[in-house]
Amino acid sequence: xxxxxxxxxxxxxxxxxxxxxxxxxxxxxxxxxxxxxxxxxxxxxxxxxxxxxxxxxxxxxxxxxxxxxxxxxxxxxxxxxxxxxxxxxxxxxxxxxxxxxxxxxxxxxxxxxxxxxxxxxxxxxxxxxxxxxxxxxxxxxxxxxxxxxxxxxxxxxxxxxxxxxxxxxxxxxxxxxxxxxxxxxxxxxxxxxxxxx
DNA sequence: ACCGCGATGCCCT
DNA sequence: GGGCATCGCGGTA
Numbered sequence: 202x203x204x205x206x207x208x209x210x211x212x213x214x215x216x217x218x219x220x221x222x223x224x225x226x227x228x229x230x231x232x233x234x235x236x237x238x239x240x241x242x243x244x245x246x247x248x249x250x251x252x253x254x255x256x257x258x259x260x261x262x263x264x265x266x267x268x269x270x271x272x273x274x275x276x277x278x279x280x281x282x283x284x285x286x287x288x289x290x291x292x293x294x295x296x297x298x299x300x301x302x303x304x305x306x307x308x309x310x311x312x313x314x315x316x317x318x319x320x321x322x323x324x325x326x327x328x329x330x331x332x333x334x335x336x337x338x339x340x341x342x343x344x345x346x347x348x349x350x351x352x353x354x355x356x357x358x359x360x361x362x363x364x365x366x367x368x369x370x371x372x373x374x375x376x377x378x379x380x381x382x383x384x385x386x387x388x389x390x391x392x393x394x395x396x397x398x
Numbered sequence: 399a400c401c402g403c404g405a406t407g408c409c410c411t
Numbered sequence: 412g413g414g415c416a417t418c419g420c421g422g423t424a
Contacts, residue, residue: 246416255416266409283417284406290416300416324417371416395418 202239202308204229204351206344212274216297220247220385223291224364227351228304230330238309238330240320241353242301243390246369247383250296255375258296269338270296277348279327279337286324289332291341291350301326302370302384305392322394363388367398 204227212219223242230238248256250270257280258267269278270292278290278298290298304320320326327333332348341350366382373379386393 248416257416262410264410280416281408282415284408284415286417288416302416322417328418369416374414375416 202227202229202237203354204239205354206351207342209275209340209342211342211350212291212293212299214274214293216247216249216293216299217383219291219293220245220299220383221364223299223301223350224385224387225353225362227307227353228301228330228348229351230309230348232347236309239307240304240310240326240330241307241387242303242350243305243387243392244301244303244394245385246300246302247385248290248298248300249383253297253381254378255369255372256296256298261296267296270298272338273340275340275342277336277339277341279332279334281334282324287327287333288323289327289336303386303390303392303394305390318392321392325394365398370394370396 223245226242228240250256250258251261258270272292274294276292278292279287281287289301292298302323304326306315306320319329336348343349365386365388367384368380369384386398
């Protein structure tokens, strides 16, 4: 598929802007056997660092796990949750990050996988794509890497598209922060995660 | 359609 | 030892 690399500084912006800008971008995986899988980012969530009760770095926590979140903007933060799932984030710097919540399979997937929406959820997409701690702290904007983010050429990204927003998912114990509208989705996409916006 | 719950292991106190 | 940025199942309606 035809894609356009993004500047390495892509994620060096306000976290909410990055969460919005990532909608419509491509996540590309190149395997050792030269097979390629391409998907479109259709849903993200912003995590606003030390001031955000729902964020892993809330209160300035510097632990082994949160190390990646203080890395260079554009690095991957992959964490393990509920004993069986990984979740993938794009670090934006200073302890903030954007969670990738859902993808639309575009290339390198079967019709059945598309029908079954195997990438519609933060845990599901990592399971299906084989994303694990191995990817933690890797640069996500290097077109030579096994996993990277790029823009779609002559595709959705070249046209205007509407983004909807809603409350974040699964953080009910974070007080008011649970209601902050930091979840973003591609309007009318059939590949958004549960629960509905 | 919605709701409740169990699985399962790491992280942090 | 408690909690968790999830998911899919089984029950009730």
